[in-house]
Structures are given as C-alpha cells and as structure tokens.
Amino acid sequence: MRQLCKGNVAVIKGAVLAGCRAYYGYPITPASEVAEAAALYIPEVGGTFVQAESETAAINMVYGAASAGVRAMSASSGPGLSLMQEGISYLAGSELPCVIVDIMRGGPGLGNIAPEQSDYFAMVKGGGHGNYRNIVVAPASVQEMADLTILAFELADKYRNPAIVLTDGFVGQMMEPLNLEYREILAPPKPWAVQGTAGTRKNMISSIVLEPDELEEHQRRMEAKYIRCQQTETRCEEYCTEDAELILVGFGIVSRVLRSAVDQARKQGIKAGLFRPITLWPFPSTELAACSARAEKILVVELSNGQMVEDVRLALNGTKPIDFYGRVGGNVPTVEELVVKIEEQIPASV
Amino acid sequence: MALQDTIQVVEPAEEPKVATDNYEVVHEKSKLFYPEYERKSDLKHQTHYCPGCGHGVVHKLIAEALEDLGVQDETILVSPVGCSVFAYYYFDVGNVQVAHGRAPAAATGLKRACPDKIVIAYQGDGDLAAIGTAEIVHAANRGEKITVFFVNNAIYGMTGGQMAPTTLVGQRSTTSPWGRRPVNEGFPLHVCELLSSLEAPVYIERVALSDNKNIMKARRAVRKALELQKNGAGFTFVEILSPCPTIWGKDPVEARKWVGEKMIPNFPLNVYRDRKVEIPNNNAPPHKTVEEIVSGERKAAAEGMVPGRQHHFREMGIKIAGFGGQGVLLLGQLLAEMGMREGLEVSWLPSYGPEMRSGSAHCHVCLSKERIGSPLLSRPDVLIAMNEISLRKFAAQVAPGGTILYGRERLPEDVQIEHAQVICIPASEIADKLGSAKVANVVMMGALLEETECLSSATAMKVLEAKVKNPALLELDRKALDAGRVYIDHTVAVGAVTQADGFAQ
Structure with missing residues (x-):
C-alpha cells in the first residue's frame, strides 16, 4: 500500500524503520524537511532529536551518539556539509558508523538553493582531511530515499564507517508514492561502543594514533575494509543497455531525465541505454565496464562541471570514447535537450 | 638554561632503591x-x-x-x-x-x-x-x-x-x-x-x-x-x-x-x-510505534483507493503556476494523491524557494500508467495558469494540442495562443461568490477534471475529505469543485472545447 510522501520525509521514515534513534541537525534549504520530519517522528519512537547550534556541533553530537552505539544521523545541504567535513573525518578515523544526508544545492559558497550535483567530489572523494572513504548511495526517487537510507545504516554498521545519502534538491523536494512495509531491522551488536557499563569500560573511541607504525597499521586495516566494501557493495541499475550503441551515465534526478530521453531517442531509432550508479562509492566500475563493452560511446550527464565523469573515465580506462554534458546553477536539462545531445553522439539510423 | 638546571637538580647521585620494604606506602x-x-x-x-x-x-x-x-x-x-x-x-x-x-x-x-x-x-x-x-x-x-x-x-x-x-x-x-x-x-x-x-x-x-x-x-x-x-x-x-x-x-x-x-x-x-533548576517538560511527544510512523497515512489512503478506473492516457503532465498563496502547490499535491489512489504512478515536483508569500510558485504533476522518468515537465499536456504572469511565462511550453486552463475571465488582449486550446475560468470570482477566494484552486481542479477527465471527481472528494478536517471548509471545497465542473459544462460554449484526443500519447 502506497502513501504520497516527500523525498526528504521518506529519508526519516526509512531511518525510523532502520532503528535510527538519534538525529542532530541544523536547518538549510533544500534539506530542512529532513530535520522537520526527524523532529516529529524520532521522539515519537523514543529517540532523540536536537536542533544543534551549527552543523559542526550536529556532526559531533552524531559522533557522541555513534560512540555509544546508537544508530545516529544528520542531514544538510552543501554549505552545511562543508562544515561537517571535519567531523566526518573524525568519524571515519574513529571507525564510527552513522548516516549523513546531503540534499545538494547550487554552489560554491552560498550559491543558490536549486538542485546541483556539485558535492560529488566533496562527498565521494573525501572532503575532510586524511585517508578515508565515505560509503555513498545516490537515490533517484522518493522510494529510494527511504530504501537507500536503510541500506546506508546497514552498510555504515557493517563497515564501521560513515555512509552518505547523496541526492539533489529535486529528489528531496518531490513527492511520489512510497511503499514502506514494517519489518524488524536489527542493528548488529557493537561490542566496541562506549556505553558507561562494566562491559564497555575497557573501550576507547579515538582517531589519534601517535606512533607512525601504528597509524600506518590502522590505515592499512581501514584500506582492507574499503577493498572488501568495493568488492561486495556496488549497486547500479541498467535500462535498455543490452543493445545500446550509446550508454548514458547519470545519477539522481539526472538519471530520471535520461530515462525519458532514452525512451524518446529509441522512438527516433537511436539505440541509447542508461547506466545509473546507485552506489557512488564504491563506484560500480566493473558493472559499467561490462555494460559498455558492446557500446560505441559513453555520454555522462551531471548537474556539475564534470565530477562523476572522472570515475567513469577510471572505470573504462580509455577503452571507449567518453563525452560529458553538464548543467549547473540549478538548471536541470530537459528531455528534449538531452535528446539533442544524444543525436549529436549517434545520428539516427533511418 | 632552566631546563638544564632542573636536570642537574633531579639527577640522582646513585641508583634509587626500588624495594618497598625500605619505606611505608602512605x-x-x-x-x-x-x-x-x-x-x-x-x-x-x-x-x-x-x-x-x-x-x-x-x-x-x-x-x-x-x-x-x-x-x-x-x-x-x-x-x-x-x-x-x-x-x-x-x-x-x-x-x-x-x-x-x-x-x-x-x-x-x-x-x-x-x-x-x-x-x-x-x-x-x-x-x-x-x-x-x-x-x-x-x-x-x-x-x-x-x-x-x-x-x-x-x-x-x-x-x-x-x-x-x-x-x-x-x-x-x-x-x-x-x-x-x-x-x-x-x-x-x-x-x-x-x-x-x-x-x-x-x-x-x-x-x-x-x-x-x-x-x-x-x-x-x-x-x-x-x-x-x-x-x-x-x-x-x-x-x-x-x-x-x-x-x-x-x-x-x-x-x-x-x-x-x-x-x-x-x-x-x-x-x-x-541552585536547583526546574526545567519545564511540557508538550512531551506522544508515543507511537515504528509501524504507525512508517506506514503513516497508509490507512487513510487504503480507505480512499479507487481501483480499476480506466484512464484514457498513458502519461499526462500537468503544470500548475500562480502566485504563492494561491494554493498552486497544494492543488498539485491533491492531484498527485488522487492519481495515486486511482492506481497510477505519480510525481509532484515543486518550484521551491525562500519561504514567502506573493512570490511566484509552480509545480509539475505527472500521472502515468508506467514508471515515471523525468518528473520535470518541459512539454506539459496541461497548464493551469492562475495568473497572467504564469500564462505569459509558461503557455509556450504546452505541448501542441494541449490545454491551458487560465484562471481569469479572458486572455490579455495581446496574447494569442494557437498551438493549444485555451479555456478561461474566472476562478477567483467564482470562489469569491462561494465565500472564499482561497478555494480558487479547487475551482480550477473542478474545471480540469471536467475538461480532461484525467481523474474522477469522486476521488477528488475522497482526497479532500482525508485532507480537510474542518466540515465547513470541506463543504466549501465541494461547492468549489462543483462550480469548476459546472462552469466548463455550461458556461464554456459547446464546440469550443476539444476532446481529450489532443493529448500527447
């Protein structure tokens, strides 16, 4: 049974189902409804909601809650995420699981509040200091806002690492039917947590490793878990790729417009297909390479000046010509606009 | 220098004794x-x-x-x-x-x-x-x-x-x-x-x-x-x-x-x-189960499901635009909710901006029998323009053969639209006569349903009943919905209205 739900609200419905009982955040357009839904729902199931004095404080409250083993989260948009980067680095270094949602808007600086995908580098490639990775999932629908938030909590706990739900203002603001069935979701035991008990007294949460050899060992161990994550956690969706001469690559709202553009192009006799990464880190490189093997060309479309395209290039490693089309500033390409771009790549066979 | 002095002072002349039996631990x-x-x-x-x-x-x-x-x-x-x-x-x-x-x-x-x-x-x-x-x-x-x-x-x-x-x-x-x-x-x-x-x-x-x-x-x-x-x-x-x-x-x-x-x-x-500080603990949140929150309005939606209705379109895109405060976004949400209850795939995408009244607002509603690709409409089948600015801004986007429902009595003299049919509905005046200009958006909804038959009026009433708790307001909405339908039925000259065939398939 379905309910009409806003993307930003679906995040919290998914989080509540996933057992999230601590939300610390700060308002920002276009992510504020996440905090509003959290303020409403999380205390109703006995959890904590605190509107922090800043995103800096919020992410450190998440750090405290995560230290105690609670499933904890925060959400914001670009400027707020910039402030959280320090905390995210500490969370990764201390191997604390948590979920952070970025409803991307236009940047840099204050930019504007319209949708962009320009936080890709900041969220997928790092952003904070030091050697670490964020697990990043990229919802493209209201249903996925809930489903991938649940997945983010599960991956965060599995790998003891922050997980980011990365999407744009449109997916956050739009309403679609949400089908969320109640089921019991249990977090794994966290014997490492600090909970003020005799059993956890020996535990310590910290990101300091003063001795170079020990810090190297700590980082090697983190690397090993990142490799495990890369081997097992990639997710993607393909549409009409089997016979595609042109593979379009896009995530989030862009993948939705691309899907319509694929339909339109096929009506015109152009064999186009869509590859949509659902996890941005780990990036589904193997899957992309396999699906591109039969194609002639690749066209990457983003609401940025070309960020994910770098991962596409790394994945295909020079085997296919790759072109890029980006819109920025809050402009989202129309279906017609993308069909023109597709026609430029592969002229229609009459 | 001070550091060296200190070292000299503390350096023992001989190895200190470590045996504890020589001193008492106090x-x-x-x-x-x-x-x-x-x-x-x-x-x-x-x-x-x-x-x-x-x-x-x-x-x-x-x-x-x-x-x-x-x-x-x-x-x-x-x-x-x-x-x-x-x-x-x-x-x-x-x-x-x-x-x-x-x-x-x-x-x-x-x-x-x-x-x-x-x-x-x-x-x-x-x-x-x-x-x-x-x-x-x-x-x-x-x-x-x-x-x-x-x-x-x-x-x-x-x-x-x-x-x-x-x-x-x-x-x-x-x-x-x-x-x-x-x-x-x-x-x-x-x-x-x-x-x-x-x-x-x-x-x-x-x-x-x-x-x-x-x-x-x-x-x-x-x-x-x-x-x-x-x-x-x-x-x-x-x-x-x-x-x-x-x-x-x-x-x-x-x-x-x-x-x-x-x-x-x-x-x-x-x-x-x-000092002892008594911190008030008023307005404590009610306790709910996870299931209640996760499934939210599912029960209400279940009561309002209208299964089995036939729709004459594969996909229909409706753009609604007007001043903030005219209920533009709400009208879109109501249509999306109605579509969902009739078993369609739906999406509602708002223009969003700094929270304020009297700015411009618009939203896109997609109704579809299949999974929806782009929720962003570049070629809407229907435009509901609640004010002149919206008409001028968006009329050209409407798909050829589409419909424009304009919420004023007549088009501005300098506006000529040939690619789509235009129906003028003095929604604010109709709503005013009913008792509140606020229901102009529901008048437009009535007109839309009557003109395009995209969704049923019965579903509209079910959704309004679920969303509007005040009986007086609900009655007003019912009248507004009817007034919009009646206006299309009787006031708009027969023959001036093309049928739904005009919609892009």
Missing part, C-alpha cells in the same frame, strides 16, 4: 587510574604531563571523586584536543576522544544516548573558550546533564605557547610577542561569568590550584559537580585556574604562585551558580 594512586598506562608508548608508569602541571592534580581530584562516588563503570570521559588529549591514557573508564572544541557536542550525543551514565567533558582554554565557544554555550544553555571541567592556564600548551582566549592582558605568548594587547586581541574571556547568564546550568564554580587550601576547595567543587550529575541535577561546570610551568618559563613553585598572584585577580574565584 599514599596510593586512585584505583580509577589504570595500574600501568598501557596506551602510552613508553614510560608507562608516569603521565606525559610536565612536572608542576595542573592537569595531574585535576586528574587526581576527578579520579578520587569518581572512585568515592562508586561510578567507575558508569563513567564516560570525553578527552579534548590540547595537553589533555591523552586523558584516556590514565582514566580506567569508558573513553571517547573528540575533535578540537567539540567535547560538549559529543558529550551531548553520549549523554542523550546514555542518560543515566556519568558523562564528563574535560577541556582546556583553547579548546573550550576559543574554537569550542559555541558548543559550550549551547550545551550549557540546553542544560545538558553533563559535567565540564575547564582547565584554564591562560596559554596554549601543547602547540608551544600561543595566545589563549584567557591569556592575561600584557601576558606574552608566541603569538602575542609584545604581551596581549586588547586593542588587537581583545580581553580575556570570563567563561564562568558568561555561562552564569544562562538559565539552565545548576552549578558553576571557579577554583584555582594556587596553593593547598585552594586545591582542597577545587577538590570539593569537583566532587560536588559529579555528585550533582549522579543525582541527575543538570549542567555542571568547574573552571580550574591551573599552572603551566613549562610554557610560562617558571619552576613549579613559581608557577603555582603566579596562579594566585596574577590569575586569581583576573579570574575571581567564586560560586557563580548553585
């Missing part, structure tokens, strides 16, 4: 400290603090108080950044090390997760009073039931003697080489005084490690703060004026004296707050 360190400091890389029997440093004394006071309170297992210590970054080397309690200045925020997250445990934030002056000013003020203001020990030695120790927010006027540091000049660096920050202006804290005291008498006062303050937390009282804060012989360039005895002679006159010792 004092043992608290059992709250680890027997050996295994987390240190070397010198595991001693701390990393310099001789004469105040941290050792404060550690001892805290450890003894926790031991006496019998709360070792229940305690979580939050270590900061600064000289006390390694407090977790020593305290045999649950330890969490955090980013510079953020201890009160992390302690908030910990205490909220473990409300019946003892959570301590241990911070220095740079950590608490410079980079972490916002966190300490707001944790105190929220009345977080934590204890903060604030060790103020008027200098940055670990980084090598830079100016602190509490550095005294005229005091030299490596970043105030001529002595702190208020004209450039401002005045020392008085944190106890600052926090005592807030309502929530229950206990704020400043003590000093200047002499044994004051150390005993500090001992009492530390105990009192922890005891209050144990009893669930509220936010407790103890500032400890503390010597830093190494950076001050003094020996331990001189440094202690300096605390008494220079720091205390600048930072008066006092109990700044000691």
Whole structure:
C-alpha cells in the first residue's frame, strides 16, 4: 500500500524503520524537511532529536551518539556539509558508523538553493582531511530515499564507517508514492561502543594514533575494509543497455531525465541505454565496464562541471570514447535537450 | 638554561632503591587510574604531563571523586584536543576522544544516548573558550546533564605557547610577542561569568590550584559537580585556574604562585551558580510505534483507493503556476494523491524557494500508467495558469494540442495562443461568490477534471475529505469543485472545447 510522501520525509521514515534513534541537525534549504520530519517522528519512537547550534556541533553530537552505539544521523545541504567535513573525518578515523544526508544545492559558497550535483567530489572523494572513504548511495526517487537510507545504516554498521545519502534538491523536494512495509531491522551488536557499563569500560573511541607504525597499521586495516566494501557493495541499475550503441551515465534526478530521453531517442531509432550508479562509492566500475563493452560511446550527464565523469573515465580506462554534458546553477536539462545531445553522439539510423 | 638546571637538580647521585620494604606506602594512586598506562608508548608508569602541571592534580581530584562516588563503570570521559588529549591514557573508564572544541557536542550525543551514565567533558582554554565557544554555550544553555571541567592556564600548551582566549592582558605568548594587547586581541574571556547568564546550568564554580587550601576547595567543587550529575541535577561546570610551568618559563613553585598572584585577580574565584533548576517538560511527544510512523497515512489512503478506473492516457503532465498563496502547490499535491489512489504512478515536483508569500510558485504533476522518468515537465499536456504572469511565462511550453486552463475571465488582449486550446475560468470570482477566494484552486481542479477527465471527481472528494478536517471548509471545497465542473459544462460554449484526443500519447 502506497502513501504520497516527500523525498526528504521518506529519508526519516526509512531511518525510523532502520532503528535510527538519534538525529542532530541544523536547518538549510533544500534539506530542512529532513530535520522537520526527524523532529516529529524520532521522539515519537523514543529517540532523540536536537536542533544543534551549527552543523559542526550536529556532526559531533552524531559522533557522541555513534560512540555509544546508537544508530545516529544528520542531514544538510552543501554549505552545511562543508562544515561537517571535519567531523566526518573524525568519524571515519574513529571507525564510527552513522548516516549523513546531503540534499545538494547550487554552489560554491552560498550559491543558490536549486538542485546541483556539485558535492560529488566533496562527498565521494573525501572532503575532510586524511585517508578515508565515505560509503555513498545516490537515490533517484522518493522510494529510494527511504530504501537507500536503510541500506546506508546497514552498510555504515557493517563497515564501521560513515555512509552518505547523496541526492539533489529535486529528489528531496518531490513527492511520489512510497511503499514502506514494517519489518524488524536489527542493528548488529557493537561490542566496541562506549556505553558507561562494566562491559564497555575497557573501550576507547579515538582517531589519534601517535606512533607512525601504528597509524600506518590502522590505515592499512581501514584500506582492507574499503577493498572488501568495493568488492561486495556496488549497486547500479541498467535500462535498455543490452543493445545500446550509446550508454548514458547519470545519477539522481539526472538519471530520471535520461530515462525519458532514452525512451524518446529509441522512438527516433537511436539505440541509447542508461547506466545509473546507485552506489557512488564504491563506484560500480566493473558493472559499467561490462555494460559498455558492446557500446560505441559513453555520454555522462551531471548537474556539475564534470565530477562523476572522472570515475567513469577510471572505470573504462580509455577503452571507449567518453563525452560529458553538464548543467549547473540549478538548471536541470530537459528531455528534449538531452535528446539533442544524444543525436549529436549517434545520428539516427533511418 | 632552566631546563638544564632542573636536570642537574633531579639527577640522582646513585641508583634509587626500588624495594618497598625500605619505606611505608602512605599514599596510593586512585584505583580509577589504570595500574600501568598501557596506551602510552613508553614510560608507562608516569603521565606525559610536565612536572608542576595542573592537569595531574585535576586528574587526581576527578579520579578520587569518581572512585568515592562508586561510578567507575558508569563513567564516560570525553578527552579534548590540547595537553589533555591523552586523558584516556590514565582514566580506567569508558573513553571517547573528540575533535578540537567539540567535547560538549559529543558529550551531548553520549549523554542523550546514555542518560543515566556519568558523562564528563574535560577541556582546556583553547579548546573550550576559543574554537569550542559555541558548543559550550549551547550545551550549557540546553542544560545538558553533563559535567565540564575547564582547565584554564591562560596559554596554549601543547602547540608551544600561543595566545589563549584567557591569556592575561600584557601576558606574552608566541603569538602575542609584545604581551596581549586588547586593542588587537581583545580581553580575556570570563567563561564562568558568561555561562552564569544562562538559565539552565545548576552549578558553576571557579577554583584555582594556587596553593593547598585552594586545591582542597577545587577538590570539593569537583566532587560536588559529579555528585550533582549522579543525582541527575543538570549542567555542571568547574573552571580550574591551573599552572603551566613549562610554557610560562617558571619552576613549579613559581608557577603555582603566579596562579594566585596574577590569575586569581583576573579570574575571581567564586560560586557563580548553585541552585536547583526546574526545567519545564511540557508538550512531551506522544508515543507511537515504528509501524504507525512508517506506514503513516497508509490507512487513510487504503480507505480512499479507487481501483480499476480506466484512464484514457498513458502519461499526462500537468503544470500548475500562480502566485504563492494561491494554493498552486497544494492543488498539485491533491492531484498527485488522487492519481495515486486511482492506481497510477505519480510525481509532484515543486518550484521551491525562500519561504514567502506573493512570490511566484509552480509545480509539475505527472500521472502515468508506467514508471515515471523525468518528473520535470518541459512539454506539459496541461497548464493551469492562475495568473497572467504564469500564462505569459509558461503557455509556450504546452505541448501542441494541449490545454491551458487560465484562471481569469479572458486572455490579455495581446496574447494569442494557437498551438493549444485555451479555456478561461474566472476562478477567483467564482470562489469569491462561494465565500472564499482561497478555494480558487479547487475551482480550477473542478474545471480540469471536467475538461480532461484525467481523474474522477469522486476521488477528488475522497482526497479532500482525508485532507480537510474542518466540515465547513470541506463543504466549501465541494461547492468549489462543483462550480469548476459546472462552469466548463455550461458556461464554456459547446464546440469550443476539444476532446481529450489532443493529448500527447
């Protein structure tokens, strides 16, 4: 049974189902409804909601809650995420699981509040200091806002690492039917947590490793878990790729417009297909390479000046010509606009 | 030179005797400290603090108080950044090390997760009073039931003697080489005084490690703060004026004296707050099950499902535009909800901006029998334009053969539209006559349903019944819906209206 739900609200419905009982955040357009839904729902199931004095404080409250083993989260948009980067680095270094949602808007600086995908580098490639990775999932629908938030909590706990739900203002603001069935979701035991008990007294949460050899060992161990994550956690969706001469690559709202553009192009006799990464880190490189093997060309479309395209290039490693089309500033390409771009790549066979 | 002198003084002439049978043990360190400091890389029997440093004394006071309170297992210590970054080397309690200045925020997250445990934030002056000013003020203001020990030695120790927010006027540091000049660096920050202006804290005291008498006062303050937390009282804060012989360039005895002679006159010792604070706990949220929240309005939706209705389109895109406050976004949401209840795939995408009235607003609604690709309509089948600006802005986007429902009596004289059919509905006037201009959007909905037959009026009423709780308003909406339908049926000349065939398939 379905309910009409806003993307930003679906995040919290998914989080509540996933057992999230601590939300610390700060308002920002276009992510504020996440905090509003959290303020409403999380205390109703006995959890904590605190509107922090800043995103800096919020992410450190998440750090405290995560230290105690609670499933904890925060959400914001670009400027707020910039402030959280320090905390995210500490969370990764201390191997604390948590979920952070970025409803991307236009940047840099204050930019504007319209949708962009320009936080890709900041969220997928790092952003904070030091050697670490964020697990990043990229919802493209209201249903996925809930489903991938649940997945983010599960991956965060599995790998003891922050997980980011990365999407744009449109997916956050739009309403679609949400089908969320109640089921019991249990977090794994966290014997490492600090909970003020005799059993956890020996535990310590910290990101300091003063001795170079020990810090190297700590980082090697983190690397090993990142490799495990890369081997097992990639997710993607393909549409009409089997016979595609042109593979379009896009995530989030862009993948939705691309899907319509694929339909339109096929009506015109152009064999186009869509590859949509659902996890941005780990990036589904193997899957992309396999699906591109039969194609002639690749066209990457983003609401940025070309960020994910770098991962596409790394994945295909020079085997296919790759072109890029980006819109920025809050402009989202129309279906017609993308069909023109597709026609430029592969002229229609009459 | 001073360092070399010290080394000469302490260097023993012969190997010290280690056998304990030669002397009587009169004092043992608290059992709250680890027997050996295994987390240190070397010198595991001693701390990393310099001789004469105040941290050792404060550690001892805290450890003894926790031991006496019998709360070792229940305690979580939050270590900061600064000289006390390694407090977790020593305290045999649950330890969490955090980013510079953020201890009160992390302690908030910990205490909220473990409300019946003892959570301590241990911070220095740079950590608490410079980079972490916002966190300490707001944790105190929220009345977080934590204890903060604030060790103020008027200098940055670990980084090598830079100016602190509490550095005294005229005091030299490596970043105030001529002595702190208020004209450039401002005045020392008085944190106890600052926090005592807030309502929530229950206990704020400043003590000093200047002499044994004051150390005993500090001992009492530390105990009192922890005891209050144990009893669930509220936010407790103890500032400890503390010597830093190494950076001050003094020996331990001189440094202690300096605390008494220079720091205390600048930072008066006092109990700044000691009272029971009753924090109102009104409007507590109701308790709900996860299932109730997750499935939300599912029950209501189930009651309003209209299965099996045939739709004459594969996909229909409707763009609605007008002034903010005309119910443009709400109209779109209602249509999406109706489509969902009729078993269609739907999406609703708003223009969003800074929250305000009288700006422009628009939204896109997709109704489809299949999974929806782009929710962003570049070629809507229908445009509902509630005002002239929207008509002028969006009319050209409408798909050839599509429909424009214009919410005024007639088109502006200079506007000519040939690619789509235009129907003018004086929605505001109709709504006004019904009793409220606010239902103009529902009038337009009635017109849309009658003209395009995209969704049924019965579904519209079911959705309105679910959303509008006030019976009088619901009756008004019903009348508005009817009025819109009747207007299309009777007022618009027969023949002027093309049928639904015009929609893009």
